[in-house]
Amino acid sequence: MKTILAITSAAVALVASPAAAQDRTGDVQIKLMGTAVLPDGEIDEVTVDAVGLPADLDTRANDNVIPKVSIEYFVTNNVSFETIVGITQHDVDTVSGFPAGTELVSDAQLIPATITAKYHFDAGGIKPYIGAGPAYFLWVSDEPGAATIPLGVTDTDLSDEFGFALQAGVDIPVGDSGFGFTLDAKRYFVDTTARWFAGDTLVIETEHNLDPWLLSAGVSYRF
Known part of the structure; x- marks a missing residue:
């Protein structure tokens, strides 16, 4: 009986020790990544049109590549919360209705404030994860596009909006020092209202689907 108990205790210890060694509860992970935004x-709806816009008018925001920092806290071994720090800049140009590339909004700077809850899977040497959470798109500046200024436009405004993000990725540890590589993809679902003013008069108002992808790759450090 003592022999059986000893063997059982040894087996439990062998099974439990790897889990304890890799327990991440309370850990913080910092990631520095390059991110394609x-x-x-595209225009979802034109709500104000005082200038006679073409019926087939549509737009697109240009892509951008930015540095981004992610800060993540593990509340359990498999569950964490993550927020991101970064700012991205975009122009809004026409793709139809006017000659392609006609600039309607210039140098619009955006902070995509995001918090996601993530679940991490153990898959041998790598740790894939999925996540989801709320986002708030905060426009910190925007300027009238070059094509709108000759029309008398003096100001442009993009509305701050709440949205939602889905996330998936993988962490790849390098040794036991806490360093690693990471790949991450986020898809946002969020709109914005664009307004163009001539003096104090609202002349154009349009609803736009932003719905960006954020595709990131970089390095991480867990402690």
Whole structure:
């Protein structure tokens, strides 16, 4: 009986020790990544038109590549919460209705404030994850596009909006020092209202689907 108990205890210890060694509860992980921001920007609806826009007018926001920092806290071994720090800049150009590339909004700078809850899977040497959470798109500046200024436009405004993000990726540890590589993809579902003013008069108002992809790759450090 003592022999059986000893063998059982040894087996439990062998099974439990790897889990304890890899327990991440309370860990913080910092990621520094290069991120491709790939928005849509198409017009969903024209709500104000005082200038006679073409019926087939549509737009697109240009892509951008930015540095991004992610900060992640593990509340359990497999569950974490992550937020991101970064700012991206875009122009909004026409794709139809006017000559392609006609600039309607210039140098629109956006902070895509995001918090996601993530679930991590153990898959041998790599750790894939999925996540989801709310986002708030905060436009910190925007300017009238070059094509709108001759029409008398003096100001442009893009509305701040709440949205939602889905996320998937993989962490690839390098040794036991806490360093690693990471790949991450986020898809946002969020709109914005664009307004063009001539003085104090609203002359154009359009609803746009932004719905960007954020595709990232970089390095991580867990401690």
